[in-house]
Amino acid sequence: MASHTDCVQTVRRVYENGQNFSSNERILHLVCHRHSATGKNVLLWTDILAVFRAASHVRSGTDILPFLKGPDSNILEPLCIDTVPGVTLDVVVQDQLGDVEAPLEQELSSNPTSKELSMDALKEALPSPSQDDINKGNHTYLSNPTIPSTLKEQQTIAHDDQLTISSTILETLQSPNANLSLVPQEQYSAASQKFKETMKDAKNGHKDAQAVLGGVTQDYGQALKWYLMAAEQGNAAAQNNVGIIYDGGLGVTRDHDQAIQWYLKAAEQGNAGAQHNIGSMYEKGLGVRQDYSEAMRWYVKAANQRHASAQCNLGFIYNGGLGVARDGEQAMEWYLKSAEQGNAGAKFNIGTMYLGGSGVTQAYSQSMQWYLESAKQGYAAAQFGVGYLFDKGLGVTQDFGSAINWYLMAAKQGFVTAQNSVGFMLERGQGVSRDYGLAMDRGVPQNYFKATELYLKAASQGYANAQLNLGLMYESALGVPQDYSLAMEWYVKASNQGHSFAPLKVGLLYHKGLGVPQDYSLALEWYLKSAERGDATAQCNLGLVLEKGPSESQDYVSAMKWYLIAAEQESAIGQYSVGNLYRWGRGVPQDYSQAMYWYQKAADQGHGDACECLGEMYRIGLGVPQDHHLAMDLYLEAAKQGIVCAMVNIAFMYNNGLGVPQNRSLSMKWYLKAAEQGDAGAQDYVGWRYEEGRIVPQDKAKAMEWYKKSAEQGYGAAKRNIARLEGHE
Structure with a gap:
C-alpha cells in the first residue's frame, strides 16, 4: 500500500544585506523528502536553489542550518538540511538588487494561470541531465516513491514518525516538535536558559527533561539514550519515540519487534501517535502478523483522539474494504474529520472519491475544490490531480497552460507521474509557447529534448509509463538520435514492471527486425505477454501473426481466439478481423451472417476496412440481399479514410453504372486516386x-x-x- 509523507516546510526569502524583510514577502511551501540514510525529513538544497536562485544559506531565527552530516562527519550527498516543523525558515539570498527571481517562485506562491510556460522557465525549473546522459540512457536520479499512473487514494503517512516531546518544562518553546537549537529569534535567550535548566533536570533523572533532550540532539545515538531514560520511567512520548527509532532504523539496526514493544507501552498510556503506529504495523505485518482488524482497532483509538493521520487511514481502509466491508460513506466521514484538521492527504483522497464517484456522486467541481486545497499545502499528488483536471477539461475549461503548471509543481517534488505528464505535453507542444526555435541544427523543436529529459527523470525512478514513452522517443528519433537498441531496453524495463503495452512494442521490434534480427517466434512470445495482460492491440497483433505469419506459426483457431478477446473489448480491429475469418472460413465454418455482424460492429466505430468489406458484401450479395446503393455509400465512407481498394470499387461502380448513373469521367477520377495511392x-x-x-x-x-x-x-x-x-x- 502506497505511503506518502505530508511534511511541508514553510520558507520565505530574506536578503543578506539586511535582517529586515517585507511583511508582504511571500510564504512558500516546499515539500520535504525522507532521507534514505537517516530517515529524517529534509529539504534538498537543489529544491531551494530551484526556487531561490541566489540562495546562500538557510536559517531559523538567528541559527544557520548546516548541511546534514553522516556518521563519519562527512556532509551527506545530496546536500540537504533539517526541516523545522512549525517555523518559517529564512532563505538568505545574496542581495536584493542582484537576485533574479527563479521562474518557479511565482508558481509555488500562487495559483498558476493559463499562461503558457516558456522553455527557459522549464529549463530553470527542472535541472536537466546532459545530452550524453540522455543518449546513453544511464542517468540516475534520487529515488522517490513510485506513484500510480492513475489517480487513486493514498494514506497520508504509513507511520506517525515525527519524534514528539511531551513536556511542561519548556512550554515557552512552542510545539512539542520544536528543536531547541532552532527557535524563533525572540525566544532565543529564554530558550538558552531553559536548555541549561533542562539539562540539569535530565541529569537528575527527571523523565520529562530526558524526553525533551532526546528531541534536541541531532545524534540518534544520543537521542535514543535520553529517550530510553525517559521511556523506562514511563514517559509515553519517549516510549513512542524509542519505537520510532527502532522502527525506522535511525542510528540503530531496524528492529520491528522492539518498535512494537515500545509502541504498546506508549499506547497503553493513551498516546495517540503510538496507537496510530501500532495500527500501521498490523496493517503492513511489520513485527506482527498482518491483521486488518487489529489495525482498524488501533486506528480507531488514535482517531478518537483526533489523530488526523489515523482518521485518514481509517478512511483508506473503509474505502478499500481492507478487513471490513467496503463502505464509501464511512470512508468519506473519516476523511472529512481528518481534512477538518488540515490533513492534506485526506483532502486529496476526498477529491479522488469525487473524481471517481466512489461512495459519493461523481462531481468534478468538488474534486477540483479538494485537490486545490490539498495542492496549496504542497501535496504533490493533489498538484498532479489539479493538473489532470485541467488537462482533461473535467469540471473546468480545458487549459493546457494551467495543466502543465500544476504538473510541473508535482514534478519538481519528484512525482514521477507528473514528470511523465510534463514530458508528454512538451512532446506535443501543449501548454508551452511555440516560439522556441529549432535545436542542434537538426530541425528538432526543443520541446522534444525537454520531454525526453523528463521521461528519463521519471523512467530512471522506475515509472513504467515513462519508460515506455522514453522507448518511443528513441524508436521515433524525437529529441534523441534514433536508437532501436535503447528503445528495446526501455520497453523491456517497462514490460518487466507489468506494463501491458510495452511487450507489444518489443514484439513489434522483433517482428520488423528493428535493432534486432527479425524473429517471428520471439515476436509471438512478446505479443503473447502483452495480450495476456489485456492489451487489445497486442491481442490483435498476436492474432495477425497466428493468421498470416510464417506457415510454421499459422494457427487460425488460435488467431480467432485472440481476435475475439480483443473484439469483446470493443476493439474495432479485433471485430474486423473476426469478420474476416468468418467470411473466409478460417478457423471457423464459413458464415456470412457472422461476418456481416462483426464487420458492422467495426464499421460503426469508423473502421475503414470494415466499411469496405461491408460494401463488398452488399455489392455481391453475400449473406445479405444485393444492394448497390448501400454498397456505394459504404465504399465512399471507406474512401474518406484512405482505403485504396474502396476507391477502386467506387471507380468500378461508376464505370459500370452500379448503384449510380454510369459516369466514365468520375470512374477515371477514382481510378487515378487509387493509382496515386499505389494500387x-x-x-x-x-x-x-x-x-x-x-x-x-x-x-x-x-x-x-x-x-x-x-x-x-x-x-x-x-x-x-x-x-x-x-x-x-
Missing part, C-alpha cells in the same frame, strides 16, 4: 486509358509511366502492356 491494378488501368485516349487525351508517354509503376509492383498485365508498347510482342 497496381489502378495504375495499369490509368495507363490503358492514357494509351487508348477516349476518356482522357491520348498520351503514350504517360501511359508508359503508369504501366511502369504498376509493373514495378509485379503486376503481370502492366508488364505485358509495356512489352506491347515497346514492340516486343
Whole structure:
C-alpha cells in the first residue's frame, strides 16, 4: 500500500544585506523528502536553489542550518538540511538588487494561470541531465516513491514518525516538535536558559527533561539514550519515540519487534501517535502478523483522539474494504474529520472519491475544490490531480497552460507521474509557447529534448509509463538520435514492471527486425505477454501473426481466439478481423451472417476496412440481399479514410453504372486516386486509358509511366502492356 509523507516546510526569502524583510514577502511551501540514510525529513538544497536562485544559506531565527552530516562527519550527498516543523525558515539570498527571481517562485506562491510556460522557465525549473546522459540512457536520479499512473487514494503517512516531546518544562518553546537549537529569534535567550535548566533536570533523572533532550540532539545515538531514560520511567512520548527509532532504523539496526514493544507501552498510556503506529504495523505485518482488524482497532483509538493521520487511514481502509466491508460513506466521514484538521492527504483522497464517484456522486467541481486545497499545502499528488483536471477539461475549461503548471509543481517534488505528464505535453507542444526555435541544427523543436529529459527523470525512478514513452522517443528519433537498441531496453524495463503495452512494442521490434534480427517466434512470445495482460492491440497483433505469419506459426483457431478477446473489448480491429475469418472460413465454418455482424460492429466505430468489406458484401450479395446503393455509400465512407481498394470499387461502380448513373469521367477520377495511392491494378488501368485516349487525351508517354509503376509492383498485365508498347510482342 502506497505511503506518502505530508511534511511541508514553510520558507520565505530574506536578503543578506539586511535582517529586515517585507511583511508582504511571500510564504512558500516546499515539500520535504525522507532521507534514505537517516530517515529524517529534509529539504534538498537543489529544491531551494530551484526556487531561490541566489540562495546562500538557510536559517531559523538567528541559527544557520548546516548541511546534514553522516556518521563519519562527512556532509551527506545530496546536500540537504533539517526541516523545522512549525517555523518559517529564512532563505538568505545574496542581495536584493542582484537576485533574479527563479521562474518557479511565482508558481509555488500562487495559483498558476493559463499562461503558457516558456522553455527557459522549464529549463530553470527542472535541472536537466546532459545530452550524453540522455543518449546513453544511464542517468540516475534520487529515488522517490513510485506513484500510480492513475489517480487513486493514498494514506497520508504509513507511520506517525515525527519524534514528539511531551513536556511542561519548556512550554515557552512552542510545539512539542520544536528543536531547541532552532527557535524563533525572540525566544532565543529564554530558550538558552531553559536548555541549561533542562539539562540539569535530565541529569537528575527527571523523565520529562530526558524526553525533551532526546528531541534536541541531532545524534540518534544520543537521542535514543535520553529517550530510553525517559521511556523506562514511563514517559509515553519517549516510549513512542524509542519505537520510532527502532522502527525506522535511525542510528540503530531496524528492529520491528522492539518498535512494537515500545509502541504498546506508549499506547497503553493513551498516546495517540503510538496507537496510530501500532495500527500501521498490523496493517503492513511489520513485527506482527498482518491483521486488518487489529489495525482498524488501533486506528480507531488514535482517531478518537483526533489523530488526523489515523482518521485518514481509517478512511483508506473503509474505502478499500481492507478487513471490513467496503463502505464509501464511512470512508468519506473519516476523511472529512481528518481534512477538518488540515490533513492534506485526506483532502486529496476526498477529491479522488469525487473524481471517481466512489461512495459519493461523481462531481468534478468538488474534486477540483479538494485537490486545490490539498495542492496549496504542497501535496504533490493533489498538484498532479489539479493538473489532470485541467488537462482533461473535467469540471473546468480545458487549459493546457494551467495543466502543465500544476504538473510541473508535482514534478519538481519528484512525482514521477507528473514528470511523465510534463514530458508528454512538451512532446506535443501543449501548454508551452511555440516560439522556441529549432535545436542542434537538426530541425528538432526543443520541446522534444525537454520531454525526453523528463521521461528519463521519471523512467530512471522506475515509472513504467515513462519508460515506455522514453522507448518511443528513441524508436521515433524525437529529441534523441534514433536508437532501436535503447528503445528495446526501455520497453523491456517497462514490460518487466507489468506494463501491458510495452511487450507489444518489443514484439513489434522483433517482428520488423528493428535493432534486432527479425524473429517471428520471439515476436509471438512478446505479443503473447502483452495480450495476456489485456492489451487489445497486442491481442490483435498476436492474432495477425497466428493468421498470416510464417506457415510454421499459422494457427487460425488460435488467431480467432485472440481476435475475439480483443473484439469483446470493443476493439474495432479485433471485430474486423473476426469478420474476416468468418467470411473466409478460417478457423471457423464459413458464415456470412457472422461476418456481416462483426464487420458492422467495426464499421460503426469508423473502421475503414470494415466499411469496405461491408460494401463488398452488399455489392455481391453475400449473406445479405444485393444492394448497390448501400454498397456505394459504404465504399465512399471507406474512401474518406484512405482505403485504396474502396476507391477502386467506387471507380468500378461508376464505370459500370452500379448503384449510380454510369459516369466514365468520375470512374477515371477514382481510378487515378487509387493509382496515386499505389494500387497496381489502378495504375495499369490509368495507363490503358492514357494509351487508348477516349476518356482522357491520348498520351503514350504517360501511359508508359503508369504501366511502369504498376509493373514495378509485379503486376503481370502492366508488364505485358509495356512489352506491347515497346514492340516486343
